[in-house]
Amino acid sequence: MNNIAKLWRTTTVRLTALFILIFIVFSFALLGYVGFQSSIEIQRAQSRDVAWEIRQFRNLDKHRGMRALAIAVQRISSQPGPGIYYLGNPAGEMIAGNFFAIPPNVLSAPGQYSFPYSLEDAFDRRVRRPAENQQEEHENSRREGRKSQAIVRSVVLDSGLLLVVGRDIVQRRDFTQIIVRTLAFGLIGIVLFSAIAGVLTARRVLRRIDTINATSAVIMSGNMSERVPVTKRDDEFDQLATGLNEMLDRIEQLMLGLKQVTDNVAHDLKTPLTRLRNRAEAALREGSTDADHRQALEATIAESDQLISTFNALLLIARIEAGSSTDALSDVDVSQSVEDVCELYGPVIEDAGGQLIVDIERGINLHANHELLSQALVNLLENTIKYALKESAFKAKGEGNGGKQITSEQILVSLGRQNGRVLITVTDHGPGIPEKDRARVLERFVRLEKSRTKSGSGLGLALVAAVAKLHKGSFEIHNAHPGVKAVISLPETK
């Protein structure tokens, strides 16, 4: 019962029902038209026949005499069919024919008449030939006591005899009924067939929908890796399934991101929080001086500032990855943005013992987020200062030669177009990143420096990667032999 209700709710079944209804209405209209037209045609043919018969009888009367006419009328009367015949003398006595209930007014004046009559009274069954089969017998018995309708023409022949020829129009109705019945049977067949076809189609559709529903139920119960099966037919359901699967992939990816953030928060934020707590506890210990307290408090503030900035970076990355910042995209003069950042960092790099070389192609405009793009570039430059410059300066000192290698201090920032893409490149000649770690450093909280002596959250490159992705671009780290060549590649926008 539930299944039937469900089937009824499907679009296919409803549409089928609607079409069947429309079809029935049209069929009835057609049937009516056919019935009406054929009854008119039959009527026309009958009156033609009646006229012809009257003409024949007139000829007989004229040329062959009364007797021949009476025999002819009698013979034609005994034939089965809707024919009504009456031949009588002016005195009103019946000479031949098969119809015994001619109303007096028909006989009194010639003309066309239509009148009801009782079949039982009108026909002499002894005259009519016996029923040929049971069907006819049945028809006859059904006719018993039934009222019928006759259309007749009465004429006065040359010999003065009265002739009435006509047709029982119930017969005509019977014929129309046959046509209607035939068509109705056809109609029922068609309706049945289309109903079955509709239900079958609906069940097929329902089955496909049910698989999708089943998949979503599995996913809702917690198994995010489940996917809607896609067949090879590539029909509308497969397109729907593909779309759903893509959406699920995206959702799964976002959930994974969220989980990663939660894990990261648990691991990488708990550590500094613990440190913070320990420091406060140590400061509270007896025997510590005011100077100790002050130092501990300052360290606490510094540590919380670091925590806050880590937290902010984490939230920002999460927001970018969720795609909620896409609405903040506007037309940005990227050349200007890159130049501004270079202008901000040029002196900083110089002070750190490096040299910033800038190579910017002018007039590059993108649909982008100015703030995030700037921040991404800032992060890359911060990294070169932290890892390339300080490292190489340290190395130079450690080696004790005092001199600096020329190339190791040069940091190159370039912006240009290449194959329909806009490339922002930051190249340094520091120690570089080992091949195996190049993909890993883009993940959150990955820091290659084990000792963690340098400040930093481990989120800088993750943010760059997220920003590149927000702009539908990519971020890659290449080997600059030696050093790092970081490339943000963005598709050109119109």
Next chain:
Amino acid sequence: MKILLVEDDSEAATYLVQALDEAGHVTHHAQDGETGYAMASNMEYDVLIIDRMLPRRDGISIIETLRAEDNETPVLILSALGEVEDRVTGLRSGGDDYLTKPYAFSELLARIEVLARRSNPAEAATSYQVGDLRLDRLSRLVMRDDEKILLQPREYRLLEFLMKYSGQVVTRTMLLENVWDYHFDPQTNVIDVHMSRLRAKIDRGHKKQLLQTIRGAGYMIRE
């Protein structure tokens, strides 16, 4: 200065009121949005500090209503929402400055002092003078002791901002926001580098150092 603080976190509010008091300001505190709005529209304050998310009435709505009533008291919005879009909504509603939680007290203090001054008509001045340092905003000329100082465009804007609020502490974040229009926090002290260059240009060779570093807060230019 008379300050109204609308903040629902009573611990944070107590701390702020006390700290502002120590800095020499009179501070009234409202616990929820309705009270805050009533106080702001009935009394005259120099600066309003309004938290964005408040019980009974949110901060943005308070500011919008005040502005609709032609109340032009400078407003500093405090918020945990720090995205650029949030900032834009806040400033568009009529707020004058936006500070993301958590913040350093020195940052808040520097900002409200600058805000209070902003309503001062003096800010439209065509030139600024601090001691013997003079900045002409029309010719973009900077002179010290009748000696012309050549500045890069950005250095000029940096000095212009400092001189506009001379005698007041200007934080690094404020400089980054107002001179460079960046709302993120670079790890390295980029501002310090630029300030030391600016200082070299305007103070080197002079006995009186005008550009001063305020420890734990920022910078200040004064006689």
